[in-house]
Amino acid sequence: MKGLFAALCAGLLLFESCQDLGTSYEGSFLGTFSFRSFDTLKVEVAHGSLSLFRNDSTVSGHWSFADGRSGELEGTASNSDLSLNLNPHYVDNNLLLRGTIAGDSFAGTWEQIGFPGVMARGTFVAVRMR
Numbered sequence: 192m193k194g195l196f197a198a199l200c201a202g203l204l205l206f207e208s209c210q211d212l213g214t215s216y217e218g219s220f221l222g223t224f225s226f227r228s229f230d231t232l233k234v235e236v237a238h239g240s241l242s243l244f245r246n247d248s249t250v251s252g253h254w255s256f257a258d259g260r261s262g263e264l265e266g267t268a269s270n271s272d273l274s275l276n277l278n279p280h281y282v283d284n285n286l287l288l289r290g291t292i293a294g295d296s297f298a299g300t301w302e303q304i305g306f307p308g309v310m311a312r313g314t315f316v317a318v319r320m321r
Contacts, residue, residue, distance in 0.1 A: 226241050228313055249266075250264075262278065275289075297318075
């Protein structure tokens with residue numbers, strides 16, 4: 192499972208490395224979060240950071256993993272619930288985060304989705320960095 196997640200995330204790097212990361216974001220800054228994700232066996236598969244901005248029900252920002260991969264993210268918000276796509280410019284090879292912000296934490300589930308459907312999944316936890 193860890194190898195599959197790493198391979199799929201490598202695809203994200205390939206696609207996202209071709210995009211301009213100099214984007215300016217609108218809305219209020221929710222913060223930068225230290226991020227860790229785990230597979231269904233509770234084995235850590237990635238860690239890094241998420242910087243999130245919220246404008247009404249729209250979320251935007253940037254993600255960066257410790258292994259050097261990074262990219263833009265887009266999503267939606269409803270109250271404290273967020274749904275984020277770490278590869279928003281493609282119809283397949285999407286890494287989706289769905290979770291809730293409570294205080295300084297953002298936690299929930301992730302899914303790697305491609306044309307065949309859900310290819311990998313697990314949980315994540317992110318803590319706001321001060």
